[in-house]
Amino acid sequence: MSKFTMHILVCGGTGCISSQSNEIVEQLKFHINAANMSEEVQVLKTGCFGFCEKGPVVKILPDNTFYVQVTPEDAEELVKEHIVKGRKVERLLYSDPTTEKKVSDSKHMDFYKKQMRVALRNCGFIDPDNIEEYIARDGYSALGQALSMTQQEVIDEVKKSGLRGRGGGGFPTGLKWEFAYKNEADQKYVVCNADEGDPGAFMDRSILEGDPHSVVEAMAICGYAIGATQGLVYIRAEYPLAIKRLEKAIKDAREYGLLGKNILGSDLEFDIEIKFGAGAFVCGEETALIHSMEGMRGEPTTKPPFPAASGYWAKPTNVNNVETFANIPVIFLKGADWFASIGTEKSKGTKVFALAGKINNVGLIEVPMGITLREVIYDIGGGIKDGKKFKSVQTGGPSGGCLTEKDLDTPIDFDNLIAKGSMMGSGGMIVMDEDDCMPAVAKFYLEFTEEESCGKCTPCRVGTKRLLEILEKITQGKGTMEDIDTLRELSHVIKDTALCGLGQTAPNPILSTLDIFYDEYVAHIKDKKCPAGQCNALLQYKITDKCIGCTACARVCPTNAISGAVKQKHLIDQEKCIKCGACMDKCKFAAIIKE
Amino acid sequence: MPKIMSLDELKSLRDNVKNKVDLREKGENVDEMVVIRVAMATCGIASGARDTMNFFAELVRENELNNVVITQSGCMGYCYAEPTVEVTLPGKEPVVYGHVNKEKAKEILEKHIKSGEMVDGIIPVAHKSLDE
Structure with a gap:
């Protein structure tokens, strides 16, 4: 019986850890001990809260108080003020950018208002290293439920939910499972594709860091459905924290009898092995991924044969992405109909996006399909940084395309984005402003x-x-x-x-x-001009009449391109100038311009 | 850890560990919950606040009250009346009771929390603090 009457959740995602969240946890524990409250107050590290812009995030429950940009030095005040005296520490609360009012509870923040967390349901809520917390959130019940159904029934349920692959392709997941199920073989494999390679994308990493058991459970369900006893997670070695938490999750699941032989007392045998990738983008392609796992060069081969027919070691193999798997347990817990009620006609459920670029609220968000780009960028993302003008948003990573002002009111789903010349991709969303060329x-x-x-x-x-x-x-x-x-x-x-x-x-x-x-x-x-002012080769640094002849620029110029007498206007020799911008940074009188 | 051998065993484990996340789940919707806040500073603990809090937890569990959150605060300043307990019904102003022993706790739960009827022992709010 847990005696804790207060929980302090500290974000333990990679982003917040690099902003010292481990030290925050230590400091909080130290000061709680000092206040003699370690029996009542629990401090724990969770997965990503998503609001990376304002990290590290600390949430205190049951008071439902959301602190942002906390430093280890703030720990003492948080304990002495909030925990001991019950007074919220105002200066660490999130301040609404438009009203400038302090908002203490995440439900009332614009960043969270329009979000719907399905795949991220446990991220930022449970301790990812504690299997019992996952079980307390109905973890592994979906597996139990699936085991009471026939294999075909499990596949039909996934088909009915309308879930489509979240890795980018958008292929119906249930159908993929059915192909692998129908191809008979002495051995089949379930593969989780955790080779997230798009620049700026970190959805899959966050799920594995924040809720690894949801992927383990879903893979076991898939194993049962298609008749596979072996699962493999292909993950890039540059995700050390995700790997560590996944390893712990697999080990714990084995100990609890949720992986291995006779799972939950049934005949199901299923286990998971982790395969490391070296971080090659092409290995996100399923045939290349499979070759890489076999120890060969990570190169793709033509399809067909599809992996469902001949995959890992030429056996039927089902490959799904991390986020796709994270949705599976919910489909069984809440029902395929519930899942299918979210989203648009052909794209069901939610999608996780990594919001990045020139946007106020950089972070990890999950929204129902069919939400508009405008809502994502302006309501959730808080608009463009520094009041600049929105120019474009790039979706789908290196395989995608750009969307502009006129597309802002398009509901986001697989088909609409393709119709607009871009694609969903794995969920990277990079916002660009007028300064981007x-x-x-x-x-x-x-x-x-x-x-x-x-x-x-x-x-x-x-x-x-x-x-x-x-x-x-x-x-x-x-x-x-x-x-x-x-x-x-x-x-x-x-x-x-x-x-x-x-x-x-x-x-x-x-x-x-x-x-x-x-x-x-x-x-x-034609004009040899870069309208956004980004392409260095097309820019010229010039000194205007504001120059008072202080010589600071001339002294800092690495190529001695600036000449002029003291107290007289200086001049830049465009032939010698390498456009490093050092002079502009140095000038105290804003006399140097770039055009 | 013995292996879980059936869905029923999994469910009973879930029920046993539910309290690990229960407080968080309720805390997300704390506006709709009854909050019992026990003052747990040194003076409170010395006067038996820990027993009071544990007793409240027991009562809530026995009565299967799913809308009650028990948490703690530090010193509320009423050291003469410890253990003190603050009860907040959804949408209402908090009410502070002094000298809350087991008997009083039971009365508060039965009357105040279950039917919104206040009982004796309320510490009146004599003044607002300067910063309010």
């Missing part, structure tokens, strides 16, 4: 795909390289109008001929920005 954004993504291309097929290996070269030419002001035609033509050839999803989608950022921001490309080529 779109050809440079396309170049950034091409740099990524060019480097991550495995090199097996020519269109991707050579094609992405050539695309990148042309983009470099354009952003340096050396492009020609013919280059735009070449970009388009080459993009289409790569899309049509590349072997796997990486190559087939790599040109998307170019095609999408060419479509929407054609003028910016033209400005780079």
